[in-house]
Amino acid sequence: MKIGTLLAIVLLSLVSIGHLLRYALKVPVTIETWLVPQWISLVGIVVPAAIALLLYRESRQPR
Numbered sequence: 244m245k246i247g248t249l250l251a252i253v254l255l256s257l258v259s260i261g262h263l264l265r266y267a268l269k270v271p272v273t274i275e276t277w278l279v280p281q282w283i284s285l286v287g288i289v290v291p292a293a294i295a296l297l298l299y300r301e302s303r304q305p306r
Contacts, residue, residue, distance in 0.1 A: 244302045252302075255295035262287030 265272065266284040273279065 248298055248302050252295045252298050255291040255298070259288050259292040259295065262291075 262284040266281055
């Protein structure tokens with residue numbers, strides 16, 4: 244596995260875990276005066292996790 248691929252997988256996994264923790268612990272996030280809805284974290288869990296999984300599977304395929 245190339246180092247860039249590994250770093251991308253780790254970074255995307257950490258982003259997904261961060262959103263999972265925000266959603267599970269119901270941590271409020273405010274940007275200036277806008278309270279960011281919890282459902283945005285659901286997108287932040289699924290999308291980076293899916294990309295990390297795809298990268299992992301692609302890196303494990305025989306060449």
